[in-house]
Amino acid sequence: MTAALECKGIGRNFGALAALADVNLVVQPGEVRAVIGPNGAGKSTLFNVVAGVVKPTAGMVRVNGQDITGMTSQRICHYGISRTFQISALFPEMSAFDNVRLAAQGKLSERWLPIGGRKVLEQASELASTAMSRLNLKAIQDVAVGTLSHGDQRLVEVAMALSQRPTILMLDEPTQGMSIQETHRTVDTLKSLLSEEKLTVVLVEHDMDVVFSLADRIAVLHRGQLIADGTADEVKDNSAVQDAYLGGLD
Amino acid sequence: MMKNKIITLVAISCLLMAPQVLPNYAMTLLTELVILALFAMSLDLMVGYTKLVSFGHAGAYGLGAYACALLSLNTTLPLPFVILLSALIVGFIAIGIAWSCTMATGVSFAMLTLAFGQLAYAIAFKWVSVTGGSDGLSGIPKRPGPFGWTMLTTKPGFYLLAVACLLGAYFFCRALIKSPFGQVLRGIRENEMKVLALGYSTRRYKIAIVSIAYMFAGMAGALYAAFAGFAIPELLFWTVSGQVLIMVIVGGQGTLIGPMLGAVFFIMVEHKLSEITETWGLFMGLIFIAFVMFAPNGILGMLKKNTAAGQPAQGHTS
Numbered sequence: 326m327t328a329a330l331e332c333k334g335i336g337r338n339f340g341a342l343a344a345l346a347d348v349n350l351v352v353q354p355g356e357v358r359a360v361i362g363p364n365g366a367g368k369s370t371l372f373n374v375v376a377g378v379v380k381p382t383a384g385m386v387r388v389n390g391q392d393i394t395g396m397t398s399q400r401i402c403h404y405g406i407s408r409t410f411q412i413s414a415l416f417p418e419m420s421a422f423d424n425v426r427l428a429a430q431g432k433l434s435e436r437w438l439p440i441g442g443r444k445v446l447e448q449a450s451e452l453a454s455t456a457m458s459r460l461n462l463k464a465i466q467d468v469a470v471g472t473l474s475h476g477d478q479r480l481v482e483v484a485m486a487l488s489q490r491p492t493i494l495m496l497d498e499p500t501q502g503m504s505i506q507e508t509h510r511t512v513d514t515l516k517s518l519l520s521e522e523k524l525t526v527v528l529v530e531h532d533m534d535v536v537f538s539l540a541d542r543i544a545v546l547h548r549g550q551l552i553a554d555g556t557a558d559e560v561k562d563n564s565a566v567q568d569a570y571l572g573g574l575d
Numbered sequence: 576m577m578k579n580k581i582i583t584l585v586a587i588s589c590l591l592m593a594p595q596v597l598p599n600y601a602m603t604l605l606t607e608l609v610i611l612a613l614f615a616m617s618l619d620l621m622v623g624y625t626k627l628v629s630f631g632h633a634g635a636y637g638l639g640a641y642a643c644a645l646l647s648l649n650t651t652l653p654l655p656f657v658i659l660l661s662a663l664i665v666g667f668i669a670i671g672i673a674w675s676c677t678m679a680t681g682v683s684f685a686m687l688t689l690a691f692g693q694l695a696y697a698i699a700f701k702w703v704s705v706t707g708g709s710d711g712l713s714g715i716p717k718r719p720g721p722f723g724w725t726m727l728t729t730k731p732g733f734y735l736l737a738v739a740c741l742l743g744a745y746f747f748c749r750a751l752i753k754s755p756f757g758q759v760l761r762g763i764r765e766n767e768m769k770v771l772a773l774g775y776s777t778r779r780y781k782i783a784i785v786s787i788a789y790m791f792a793g794m795a796g797a798l799y800a801a802f803a804g805f806a807i808p809e810l811l812f813w814t815v816s817g818q819v820l821i822m823v824i825v826g827g828q829g830t831l832i833g834p835m836l837g838a839v840f841f842i843m844v845e846h847k848l849s850e851i852t853e854t855w856g857l858f859m860g861l862i863f864i865a866f867v868m869f870a871p872n873g874i875l876g877m878l879k880k881n882t883a884a885g886q887p888a889q890g891h892t893s
Contacts, residue, residue, distance in 0.1 A: 376772070402774030414772070416765040427762050430755055431773035439756040439783070440747075446755055485773070 327390040329354045329525040330375065330493050336383030337370055337549075344370040345549045348384070352493070355523035359530055359540035363569060366546040368529045369411065372497055375527070376408045377401040389492060402431065405492025409482040411501060411529075417471030421462060421481050424470050425453035428485035456488035459521070460514055476507035480514065487518075495527045500535050512538055545569065590738050594731035602734055604846075608839050609737045610798045613744055615822040615834035617791035622820070623829030624752055625784050626764040628685045630816050631692025634672075635789035637811030638665045638695055639796025644712040644806040645705070653720030654727055655736060658797045665793025666786050673785035677778050680767070689813060696811040711807030715800055737798050741835075744791045748831055751787070760784055821859075825866045827873025836874045 330352040337345040345367045352358045360368050373379040375386055377398035385394045388404045396404075407428075416424050429452035430436045435445045457463055460480050465473060470481055479499055486494055499515065500508040512535055519526070519539065530536050536543060536557075543560045545553040547569040553560050560566055593605055614636055621627040642661035646652060652660070676687040699706045706712065717728040726732040751757050759780050762770040770777050800806040809815070818841065826837020844862065848855035870877050 399771045399774055399776050408772060414766055414769040416762055418765055419761060427758050428773050430758060431775055436755055439754050440750050442755040
């Protein structure tokens with residue numbers, strides 16, 4: 326079986342700093358994979374390398390067996406990677422529905438039509454509706470996104486990614502900056518989403534509770550290197566991981 | 576929705592009826608207003624819908640004027656074809672300009688448009704053998720036709736041609752902003768990075784909208800040259816770009832209709848103020864500042880606010 330995502334020997338230097346060194350990661354279709362690590366471990370860099378925002382200085386990224394190394398984020402999207410941003414990236418003056426519809430439209434081949442194109446918009450609306458109802462966002466669909474609560478904004482962003490029906494859904498700290506209640510709600514929503522349908526998800530997250538309740542497998546980065554990769558229990562018992570996290574405290 | 580349709584219909588009928596009602600000198604002013612409304616509306620596509628601020632829109636206007644002058648003087652094409660062809664020429668040239676300008680974003684983009692505008696001005700000024708230098712090109716004929724029509728070359732006929740161009744452009748632009756393409760522009764206005772991540776190559780959309788905006792500005796310029804009978808370098812000068820930008824902002828950006836109202840407001844105020852004082856520019860500046868500070872949504876924004884406030888009262892009576 327071809328892996329959904331395969332990172333091979335990924336390296337990325339920022340000047341003399343090696344943010345990533347020889348990182349290998351394989352995500353199988355239908356798997357929810359978390360990438361964790363202390364601050365500055367290289368999680369975001371890895372995420373951005375896969376999403377095409379940062380170009381790797383070494384290594385290769387494959388999606389469904391196709392090489393996407395070094396492509397722009399705009400092209401990578403069409404290979405089936407849809408992402409959310411660590412700091413919500415939305416269209417604040419547009420309604421939640423229009424936000425999601427624009428995302429869905431991005432994957433349709435006639436997304437550029439300057440005149441007419443009602444069919445394209447209808448098709449995108451349908452995809453947007455489906456994605457929003459799966460995340461229980463129907464009630465707020467007509468509200469301008471900029472006025473929504475932080476938690477709702479994060480979920481709208483997930484709906485945008487989901488509406489593109491991606492091969493791999495990439496979530497960059499989905500509960501970042503949320504209150505405890507909002508985090509619970511988001512985790513519940515994501516959990517029910519994942520139980521309804523097998524999605525391939527790559528998740529970068531700080532909050533360990535979130536990681537343990539959502540992820541099938543967990544990869545741990547520390548100082549740019551992959552130090553563990555396995556199920557929750559395997560990772561918890563790994564001495565290198567314990568050192569990294571305890572070491573990170575001093 | 577219904578109410579908007581009625582207002583549109585009434586406005587269109589008023590525009591079409593004007594030659595029957597108004598005296599000759601008023602038609603001159605009205606024709607100029609229609610042309611400037613088209614010019615301002617074209618800039619709104621960039622400023623209001625895509626947040627691409629152009630300081631060089633006069634370049635497109637002047638190019639259209641010179642294209643019209645050269646076509647009218649050197650060919651026997653009938654007037655409507657000259658106008659359309661001039662617009663297309665400007666739109667085509669704009670692809671190259673847009674390609675260069677969209678390498679930059681934000682302020683740098685605005686500065687590049689200014690640079691291209693001033694470049695066009697310099698060319699018009701210096702390339703005497705083609706453009707007539709500082710004298711410009713004069714004696715531009717309005718050639719009759721097609722099908723032997725002479726109507727469009729008369730004063731009311733030319734006015735109707737200008738109105739037809741304005742309405743055609745307006746309905747085109749309205750369809751454009753409601754289309755999938757228009758949705759992408761809105762996205763670019765609010766968060767270009769995100770639009771990229773959603774799989775759109777935003778630069779192509781920006782180049783397309785700049786070309787379309789320049790095309791309609793060129794159409795306005797061509798109409799002006801035919802209307803005035805001359806094309807001069809001043810049409811390309813950066814102060815004209817500033818004026819049209821003021822029209823868009825004072826009228827209400829991102830509305831298409833607003834900038835048209837802005838153009839009317841600007842010219843009316845200019846006429847009235849210049850009768851009273853030579854330093855009318857100063858007062859125009861103060862008015863502009865007042866709008867930016869107290870009515871950022873422009874004239875149309877104020878009108879909408881007032882009708883929205885009036886609506887509950889209407890609800891009670893019905």
